Amino acid sequence: MGCATRWTQGREDELGGEEVGQDEAWIHESTGFDKGRMKERGEVVTTKRTAKLLALVAVLAVLATACGGEGEGGESETPSVEVTQGGTYRTSAEDFGFTGAFDPTGEYLGSAWGLYTSLLLRNLVTYKHVGGVEGDDIVPDIAESWETSADGLTWTFHLKSGVEWGPPLNRDVTSADVEYAFERINAKSLAAQYGYYYTGVIEGMTGQEKAIKPVSGIETPDDSTIIFHLVAPTGDLLYRLAMPATAPMPKEVAGCFKRAGEYGRYVMSSGPYMIKGQDELDVSSCDTLEPISGFDPTKYIVFVRNPNYDPATDESREANVDGVVITINTNTEDIYNKVLAGELDGTGYPAGEPPAPILRQYLTDPELEDKLKIDSGDRTWYIFMNLLVPPFDDIHVRKAVNFVIDKAALQKAWGGPSHGEIATSIEPPTVLATTAEYDPYATPNHEGDVQAAMDEMKQSKYDADGDGVCDADVCDGVLMINRNYPPFSDMSPVIQDNLAQIGINIKVRELDSSTAYTTDQTVENLIPIAANAGWGKDYADPSTFAVLFLESGISCTGQVNYSEVGMTQAQAEECNVIDAWNAATSNGQNPLPNVDEKFTECNAALGDARTTCWTEFDQYLMEEVVPWAPYLWATVLSTLSDSVTKYEFDQFAGTISYSRIAVDNGLDPNTVPVG
Amino acid sequence: MGRYIVRRLLWVVFVLFVITLITFLIFFVMPPTDPAINFAGRQPTTELVAEVRHQFGLDKPLVVQIGLFYKRIFFGDEYGWPGMGFSFVTRSALKPIILGRLSVTMQLALGAAMMWVLLGIPTGILSALRPRSIFDRLAMGFALIGVSAPVFFLGPLFLYLFWYKLRLAPGSGYYSIGQYGLGTWASHFIMPWIVLALLYAAFYARMTRANLIETMGQDYIRTARAKGLPERRVVFKHGLRASLTPVVTMFGLDLGALLGGAFITETVFNLPGIGAYAIKSVASGDLYAILDVTIIAGFFITFANLVVDVVYAFLDPRVRYS
Numbered sequence: 001m002g003c004a005t006r007w008t009q010g011r012e013d014e015l016g017g018e019e020v021g022q023d024e025a026w027i028h029e030s031t032g033f034d035k036g037r038m039k040e041r042g043e044v045v046t047t048k049r050t051a052k053l054l055a056l057v058a059v060l061a062v063l064a065t066a067c068g069g070e071g072e073g074g075e076s077e078t079p080s081v082e083v084t085q086g087g088t089y090r091t092s093a094e095d096f097g098f099t100g101a102f103d104p105t106g107e108y109l110g111s112a113w114g115l116y117t118s119l120l121l122r123n124l125v126t127y128k129h130v131g132g133v134e135g136d137d138i139v140p141d142i143a144e145s146w147e148t149s150a151d152g153l154t155w156t157f158h159l160k161s162g163v164e165w166g167p168p169l170n171r172d173v174t175s176a177d178v179e180y181a182f183e184r185i186n187a188k189s190l191a192a193q194y195g196y197y198y199t200g201v202i203e204g205m206t207g208q209e210k211a212i213k214p215v216s217g218i219e220t221p222d223d224s225t226i227i228f229h230l231v232a233p234t235g236d237l238l239y240r241l242a243m244p245a246t247a248p249m250p251k252e253v254a255g256c257f258k259r260a261g262e263y264g265r266y267v268m269s270s271g272p273y274m275i276k277g278q279d280e281l282d283v284s285s286c287d288t289l290e291p292i293s294g295f296d297p298t299k300y301i302v303f304v305r306n307p308n309y310d311p312a313t314d315e316s317r318e319a320n321v322d323g324v325v326i327t328i329n330t331n332t333e334d335i336y337n338k339v340l341a342g343e344l345d346g347t348g349y350p351a352g353e354p355p356a357p358i359l360r361q362y363l364t365d366p367e368l369e370d371k372l373k374i375d376s377g378d379r380t381w382y383i384f385m386n387l388l389v390p391p392f393d394d395i396h397v398r399k400a401v402n403f404v405i406d407k408a409a410l411q412k413a414w415g416g417p418s419h420g421e422i423a424t425s426i427e428p429p430t431v432l433a434t435t436a437e438y439d440p441y442a443t444p445n446h447e448g449d450v451q452a453a454m455d456e457m458k459q460s461k462y463d464a465d466g467d468g469v470c471d472a473d474v475c476d477g478v479l480m481i482n483r484n485y486p487p488f489s490d491m492s493p494v495i496q497d498n499l500a501q502i503g504i505n506i507k508v509r510e511l512d513s514s515t516a517y518t519t520d521q522t523v524e525n526l527i528p529i530a531a532n533a534g535w536g537k538d539y540a541d542p543s544t545f546a547v548l549f550l551e552s553g554i555s556c557t558g559q560v561n562y563s564e565v566g567m568t569q570a571q572a573e574e575c576n577v578i579d580a581w582n583a584a585t586s587n588g589q590n591p592l593p594n595v596d597e598k599f600t601e602c603n604a605a606l607g608d609a610r611t612t613c614w615t616e617f618d619q620y621l622m623e624e625v626v627p628w629a630p631y632l633w634a635t636v637l638s639t640l641s642d643s644v645t646k647y648e649f650d651q652f653a654g655t656i657s658y659s660r661i662a663v664d665n666g667l668d669p670n671t672v673p674v675g
Numbered sequence: 676m677g678r679y680i681v682r683r684l685l686w687v688v689f690v691l692f693v694i695t696l697i698t699f700l701i702f703f704v705m706p707p708t709d710p711a712i713n714f715a716g717r718q719p720t721t722e723l724v725a726e727v728r729h730q731f732g733l734d735k736p737l738v739v740q741i742g743l744f745y746k747r748i749f750f751g752d753e754y755g756w757p758g759m760g761f762s763f764v765t766r767s768a769l770k771p772i773i774l775g776r777l778s779v780t781m782q783l784a785l786g787a788a789m790m791w792v793l794l795g796i797p798t799g800i801l802s803a804l805r806p807r808s809i810f811d812r813l814a815m816g817f818a819l820i821g822v823s824a825p826v827f828f829l830g831p832l833f834l835y836l837f838w839y840k841l842r843l844a845p846g847s848g849y850y851s852i853g854q855y856g857l858g859t860w861a862s863h864f865i866m867p868w869i870v871l872a873l874l875y876a877a878f879y880a881r882m883t884r885a886n887l888i889e890t891m892g893q894d895y896i897r898t899a900r901a902k903g904l905p906e907r908r909v910v911f912k913h914g915l916r917a918s919l920t921p922v923v924t925m926f927g928l929d930l931g932a933l934l935g936g937a938f939i940t941e942t943v944f945n946l947p948g949i950g951a952y953a954i955k956s957v958a959s960g961d962l963y964a965i966l967d968v969t970i971i972a973g974f975f976i977t978f979a980n981l982v983v984d985v986v987y988a989f990l991d992p993r994v995r996y997s
Contacts, residue, residue, distance in 0.1 A: 095955065099716055101766040108716040191727050193716025208722065259730055260714065261766035297765035298772060299947055327848075330942045330951050333831065334847050337839050343846060514708035514958055521712060521719075547718070558712045558719030673855065675848045675947070 083646040088667040089321045089658065092329040092338065093349040096297060100193055101261030104244045105184045108193040110536060111349050113244050114653030118317065118660075119273040119303050119324060121247035124157050124178065124226075125238050127652040128316050129659050131375050133430075135651025136540035138238045139316050142173060142248070142270070144224075152233035159224040164308040166269040167279035169250055173270050175226040177248030179218050184254065185245055187212045191260035194538065197240045203229045212258065235606045239539040242652070256286035265291035272309045272319035272659060276302040276670065300327045300674040303658075317659035320646065323669020324658050333358070339639045345663050346640040346647075348656030353487070354637055356415060362639060363418065372418075373638040375649040376430045379536035380423050380545070381632040383495065384520075384562045387625075388577060389528040390474035391504065393584045393591050396460035397470070398626040401529075402441040404453035404498045407631045411446075413490035414632060422446045423630035427618045430633075432542045434615040440622050441629075450501050457502045470503030477507045481519050481530035484510035491531055520562050523554065523575035533562065534634065536654065542614035543603050549595050549621060563627030566594035593625055680985065687977045694973040695966060699741050702962050703733075710763040710960035731763055744966065760963035764956075773949065773967050779849055780948035783871065783940065784933035786864055788926070790872035791879055796922065798876070799883025803918075804910065806888060814880060821877025829870045830943030837866060847945035867944040871937060875929060879922060886918035893917075920990050924983050931979025935972025 093111075100106030104116055118129055126141035128134055146157040163173045182202070185192040186209045192198075199207040203217025217229040230237070240246070250268050257263040266289060269278060276294025283289065294302040303324040311319065329335050332352035338344040340358070347354075354362075362372035385392035385401060392398055407422045414420065424439035425432075443449035454468025462472040480495065482488050489510055496506045506529070511519060516532040519525055538544040547553065551568060553561030556575040561567075572581030584591050598620065602613035621627065638656055640647055646662035649655075711728040712719050728734045732743065744760070752758030754768035762769050798818070802811040837844040845862050852860040890896065891914050899909045936950020949968055956964035 098764070100714065101764065103766075106714075106716070188722070188726050189730070191715065191723055191730075193723070194718070195723075196718065196720070259766075260727060264766060291767070297767060298952070328947070329847065329945045331831075331834075331847060331945050334834060334943075334945060337834070338846060341839060341846070512707070512958055514713065514960065518708045518712060552720075553718065555719065555721050555724075557709065558715060558721070558724050560718045673848075673850060675850055 083320065083662045084664040085320055085662070086322050087643070087663040087665045088323045088325055088345075088669040088672050089348075089644075089656075089661055089663050090325045090327075090343075090345045090665075090667070090672060091348045091656070092327045092335045092344055094330060094332055094335070094352050095328060096301070096326075097350070098264070098297065100191070100264070102264030102267065102295075102297065103190070103257070103261045104247060104249070104267060105181070105190045105263070106193045106260050107244065107264070110654045114349075114650050114655035114658065115301075115303075116244035116247065116267075116271075117242075117653060118271075118650060118658040120267060120269045120271045120275070121244055122163060122173070122270045122314070123244070123247045124159075124241045126242050126316055127650070129648070129650045129652070129657045131649030131651050131657070133651075135649070138242055141242075141314070141316065142178075153230045155228045155230070155237065157226050157228075159226070160313050161224065162310045162313045163270060164310070165250055166274040166306040166308050168281055168283050169252070169268060170308060172223070173248050174223040175220040176223070177250060177270075178226050178246070179215070179220050180212075180251045180254065181246050181249045182215050182218055183212045184249060186215055187258070189259055192245055194243065194245065197243065197538075198246075201231060201234050201237075201240070203231055212255070233604060235604065235610060236539070236541045236543065239541055242539065253281075253283055253289065256289055265295055265297070267292075269306045272306055272311070272314070272317050273303040273324065274306040276304045276323075279307075298328065300325065302326075302669055302672070302674060304669050318662075319659055320662035321658075322667075323672075325669055325672045325674060327674050336639060339641050342641045342643065344641065345643045345665065346656065346661075347638050348658075348661075350655070353415070353419070354639065358639075359415060359418065359637070371640045371642075373640065373647055373649065374418055375636045375638070375654075376428075376651070377420070377536060377634040377636045377654055378428055378430050378540065378651070379534055379634040379654075380426060380428055380630050381420070381534040381634055382423070382426070382628040382630040383529060383531045384533055384628050385529050385626075386527060386563055387591050387627065388564050388567065388572075388580045388584050389526050390583075391460070391462045391470055391472065391478070392528055394460040394462060395591065395624075395626055396456045396458075397462060397504075398629075399441070400453040400456035400460070400502050401499065401504075402626065402629045403443060403456060404448050404450055404502050405629050405631060406448040406494060406498050407443075407446040409447070409494045410491050410631045413494060414487040414634075418635065418637065419487075420632040420634040423633045425618050425622055426628060426630055427542050427545050427614065428537075428633040431537050431540050431545065432611070432614055432618060434611065435618060438615075438619065438622075440619070448498055453502050463503070468502065475504045478504055478528050480506045480508050481516050481527050481532055482508055482510045483513050483516050483532045485512075488532060495531055521555075521558050521560070523556050523559055523564070523571075523577055526577060526580055527562070530562065539652065542618065543599070546595075546599055546602070546614065546617055546621075549625070549627065550599060551594060551596050563625075564592060565621075565625055565627050566596060567592050568594075595621070595625070676985075676988070680981070683981045683984070687974070687981060690977050691970055691973050695744075695970055696741070698966055698969045699744065702957075702960075702965050703737060703740060706960055706962065707957065708960040710962060713960055714763060744963075748970075759967045762961050762964055764959050764961050764964075769964055769967055772952070773964070773971065776947055776949040776952050777934075777971060779946055780936055780941070780950060781934060782864065783867055783937060783946055783948060784930060786868040787871035787875070787933070787937075787940075788930050790868050791875035792926065794872060795876035795879030796883050796919075798880040800887060800910075800915065802880065802884040803887035803891065806884075811884075815884070818877040818880045821873045822881070824873070826870055826874060826937075826939045827943065829873060830867075830940060833866045833870055834943070847943075849946045867940050867946060870944075871933075871940045879925070882922055882925065883918065886921060887914060890914045890918040916990060920987065923986055923990060927979040927983030927986070928976070931976040932972075934975040934979075936968065 097109055098112055099108045102112060117126055122141045124141060124143040125138050128137055128139055142159050142163045143157045144160045148155045159175055165171055165173060184190050185195050185198055186205050186207060188208050195207040199205045204215040219227040248270055253266055253268050254263050275292045277292045281289060305322060326349050333355045336354050336358045339346055362368045385398050387393055411422055425435040427435050429436035457463050457468045457470060458466050462470045462475060464471055482492050492508045499506050520527055520530050548560050549565040551566040553559060554564060554567055554571050572578045598617055602617050605613045636654055643663045643665040645664050648657035648660035650657035711724050711731060711733055714727045715723040747758030747760055754770050759769040759773055798814045802814045805811055838846045844866050848863055850859045850863050896909060896914055899913050936953050938950030938954050941948035941951040953968040
């Protein structure tokens, strides 16, 4: 087999080349990240935008710790305290929020991914579980090495020895366990929520199999080798293999659960920790299995050390604490107060935004300043506009909206700069570094530019008298969906006031989060504009944002392409919006440009070409399609108690890094009260 | 009386049937959020949504769905009897979740009820017996504060003051007697009990006072005194018995409603009760959980009504059911 490139842990590259960084360069090449880009991201501190951010950091002393000297959030460690071993990290959340009942095959919640990848599961490759740019680097996990064929279609992974399942399985993790994870993704009944990262990518993967059965594009010639045959070269394959659904699964337990979500209370550990009570399972047959006692999906989850874990096989996890205990607390303010009181060691699993008085306390009290951590959330909050619905079927109106929105006021509604940097493009700079300097709708201090907006409005078909104000009936009573709680509800009057200046009178309908999303997701609702939506990365590749604008993102009742970019006539007919589609396309122009081809081109590109391609894609969307008015690149706020001796953020999962945090509370996770 | 109770029990069943039907129509016909889409991830495909809908049984005709629901209630399901179905969110049986949470709500409601009865009624009696005295004014001042201070205000205030600042009470959370002992259990309930009881105690004090003052002005009370009965006997045997009848009505309804969930108290004090669960279920579109909680809440309210009506007959000799 031709071997174009090879990654070998701890050894020099067998194919020669530069001694230092050769392996890293290969990874970046294969994942679409070149060193230049990494350097660019590492030097973000030198950019104008970040200079402003750092000025703010100086004012908000807390950011000095959180962002560190590199200008990147999340890389901070609690200073001047020795990192300790043992103890239990205790945290609380309002709700686990699982989307797939914690079954790794289907679960699509970033916070759950943090639990899987840091504590429970080991993939072929993984992340370093640190914050900032470094946190997006791929490193080997249970793979010892791998190679790919010259055409990029065949990937062969060799597994490490000494990686074992926790008790009561007590056996080696094998390539068959990895293959079984893909069999489950491929089974329709298991509802793999992000199965599209593998279907049509690996041969034989369709996601529509009626039974759990072998995948034709995956071979396991022996227990320590697994070979993937791809349909087409895939630049970000390693990222896809680092996602929890692909982590090995033991057939003797997981095979007992053949419907979506059912395995969630029986997840077996191959990582440094296991759910408390896993060792008490009777795995002799499916009938004897009982839910693991340390996990109640409405109350708590308790992780204790996996006695079969060998740290020598793991370079990315420190496993400092003896356990992690997450309890559910329905009172957000109480969670933060318990951290302040030392009854919890910190937040970390999303606990809701800290209440303003508590955040103010952290920002102003010198004794607390290093207890608040602010890390990049790799998430864009945006106002979307529907290209099918007047007046937003006119690109000049959409551009006018981008100019007139007072993003500084929206940021203030969120609670200020600690909650995020003002967004000026779809892709956050932490995912696509080139967007840091890009702002096609720049306005003074981000406060909006009414004149620039009016200049755009003048060019639209809805401003007949050319005074820069919409004078068409369609601009009256335009429905805007939003969430019915702060900070979203605090944004509504700002947006109403801003858009009124260009003649668009907004009628706001505020709903709970889930209902608001469901409303947006139903094509037939033809929601003209909405401010409830945000999007975070799946992994640090621009494609995970760009995917929102694909034709396939339009589904009659579950769409993510809320702006209907690239909607076809067939889709319009299927979703009962053909009249709107006909009206929008009647003037001979195409307000619904299809970006699928460009997406495919960018997704196949590698290295510099990939970065350039995604940059152009982002700029095309922002300037030629204009589906959104992005306004905030959100941060993740975490608070810590005095017991934490080392803090680390997990950039991939967007949560605290459970496998690297350290505490000195001396608690045994088996005896921590969970209620 | 026996026939009356049987007739009322049948009425309870009918009311529950109607409540369930209405709830079903509201949440299954026009759900606030589609549970199948919720379970199909961030980028749900049509195929995936269809598969989840099938697994949840939501692809069946509505009549079949509600028929299956009633069948599960009466004949049980794969998780036992009564069949409460499974949670769309956790993919777990709902019965242990609901029963566990109902137990917490009952502990909260019964403890608080005991407190407000012991606090509110004696306060009202003493105020009524010495109207316009200093005690009466203080007691009614307290009642006014109690009525004016809702749980969502008092709860965080108590937590902040007595736990966070003064450390006189433990913080929020539920710790069962079986696992953590009586002391830990009670100490974690004391604040929720007081906060919940204060509001009701205030109402009960005002109501008892007003009723007793009115009763004590009745002719038969004057007659009793004229016959030379001791004042204690006049008050407790003749005055209080009549004046408490409306209070009993109120108590039954209040307790019934609370057993259906005191969601604000449960949320503020992080008690895993049925009210907080109902709110969460509505937000997440956990349809069977919503139905189950509705039935339970409806049962307690209608059953409390029945109990109140029966107790009436004992309290007021004029009331007879035949």
